[in-house]
Structure formats: structure tokens, C-alpha cells
Amino acid sequence: xxxxxxxxxxxxxxxxxxxxxxxxxxxxxxxxxxxxxxxxxxxxxxxxxxxxxxxxxxxxxxxxxxxxxxxxxxxxxxxxxxxxxxxxxxxxxxxxxxxxxxxxxxxxxxxxx
Amino acid sequence: xxxxxxxxxxxxxxxxxxxxxxxxxxxxxxxxxxxxxxxxxxxxxxxxxxxxxxxxxxxxxxxxxxxxxxxxxxxxxxxxxxxxxxxxxxxxxxxxxxxxxxxxxxxxxxxxxx
Numbered sequence: 001x002x003x004x005x006x007x008x009x010x011x012x013x014x015x016x017x018x019x020x021x022x023x024x025x026x027x028x029x030x031x032x033x034x035x036x037x038x039x040x041x042x043x044x045x046x047x048x049x050x051x052x053x054x055x056x057x058x059x060x061x062x063x064x065x066x067x068x069x070x071x072x073x074x075x076x077x078x079x080x081x082x083x084x085x086x087x088x089x090x091x092x093x094x095x096x097x098x099x100x101x102x103x104x105x106x107x108x109x110x111x112x113x
Numbered sequence: 114x115x116x117x118x119x120x121x122x123x124x125x126x127x128x129x130x131x132x133x134x135x136x137x138x139x140x141x142x143x144x145x146x147x148x149x150x151x152x153x154x155x156x157x158x159x160x161x162x163x164x165x166x167x168x169x170x171x172x173x174x175x176x177x178x179x180x181x182x183x184x185x186x187x188x189x190x191x192x193x194x195x196x197x198x199x200x201x202x203x204x205x206x207x208x209x210x211x212x213x214x215x216x217x218x219x220x221x222x223x224x225x226x227x
Binding site: 004090105 | 147149154155156157158159162202214215217218219220
């Protein structure tokens with residue numbers, strides 16, 4: 001069965017650069033969630049989208065923005081990168097924004113040097 | 114204080130042994146509780162999901178229990194295997210103003226030794 005796809009899997013950027021992470025949800029899933037997981041920490045919810053509209057917002061810095069496109073894929077744009085942005089970024093998708101199972105992607109490991 | 118707390122923080126056991134991981138939560142209102150297995154550097158994979166009315170749920174060698182009154186859950190792993198080495202995360206789903214949120218626990222890092 002198709003799973004959540006994230007690209008790239010690894011990304012190395014320098015301070016103050018920008019990065020764009022992509023997430024392709026499971027086919028027919030209309031809701032996408034973004035999480036940030038620092039080393040040894042639990043995932044922190046950043047933002048979610050349902051039917052291309054932002055549905056919920058968590059601890060996403062103002063330097064970050066995200067959107068969901070007509071094909072339901074989502075992109076997380078990160079600007080003015082800081083060393084502390086180094087983390088695993090997970091995308092999850094679900095069918096509907098209710099209490100449905102969230103299926104996680106493999107993550108993108110971002111390293112800021 | 115984290116709304117979902119897990120214990121122990123880390124655990125080392127020998128292959129073939131059983132172990133039990135604990136999860137206490139204060140999330141309210143509560144919708145359901147999930148246990149995930151997360152291998153290092155990979156996305157969490159769902160093991161079990163339990164709603165308010167369910168006391169136990171099994172998935173192979175994994176058995177989860179839930180006591181919604183005391184807000185406690187446990188994950189029991191039977192006859193552990195080397196491949197069970199991973200982080201196990203308890204995730205509680207609660208609804209706030211109609212929006213469901215996943216609240217992640219701190220995780221238990223399990224190491225199974227040969």
C-alpha cells in the first residue's frame with residue numbers, strides 16, 4: 001500500500017539559508033500534518049491542512065510557512081534557518097480532520113550548519 | 114508538565130524476555146490512545162489504538178491496556194526480539210474546540226540485547 005512520501009530525506013543547509021520540504025500524502029487523504037522532532041525529543045506539532053486550508057497551528061515559528069496544494073501535497077518553507085532548526089521533520093496524513101489515524105512519513109532530516 | 118508521561122525513559126532487556134512500558138496522561142477530553150513504534154530516524158508506526166471503552170488491544174506480541182478512569186495505559190511486549198529495539202511512543206488524542214490534537218509522550222527507548 002502507498003505510504004506518505006517525503007522529500008528530500010536528508011538536507012544540509014547553512015545558517016540564514018532557506019529550505020523547502022515536501023510531503024505527498026497517502027492517495028485520497030485530504031489532511032496533512034507537519035511535526036518537528038529534535039534529537040531525543042518527542043514530535044512537536046507545527047501546522048496542519050485540510051482540503052488545502054490551514055486547519056490548525058501549533059508551535060510553528062514565524063520564519064516557517066506551509067501550504068497544501070490542489071493535489072493535496074504540502075510544502076513546508078523554512079527561511080532564515082538557525083542551528084536550532086536542525087531536526088527530523090515528519091509529515092503525516094489522514095482521511096478527514098477528525099479523529100482518524102495519522103500515517104507518518106519517513107521524515108526529512110534537516111541539518112543546519 | 115507534559116500531558117503524556119511515559120516510563121521508564123529507557124529500558125534494556127535480553128532477547129526473549131517480556132517487558133511492560135507505562136503511559137500516564139492528563140489529556141482531557143480524551144478521545145483515544147495510540148502506541149507507536151519509532152525506529153531511529155524513521156517515522157512512527159502505529160501498533161495499537163484504543164478508545165475510551167476499550168480495555169485491551171493486541172497486535173501480535175504487543176498488548177496494550179487502558180484504564181480510562183486512572184488515565185493509565187501500558188504496552189506489554191512478549192518474547193522480545195532484537196528488532197523490537199526502538200522508541201515506543203504513547204500518543205493521546207483529545208479534542209479541543211472541535212479540533213483533534215495528537216499529544217505525544219516522551220517515549221521509552223527499548224534496547225533488546227542478544
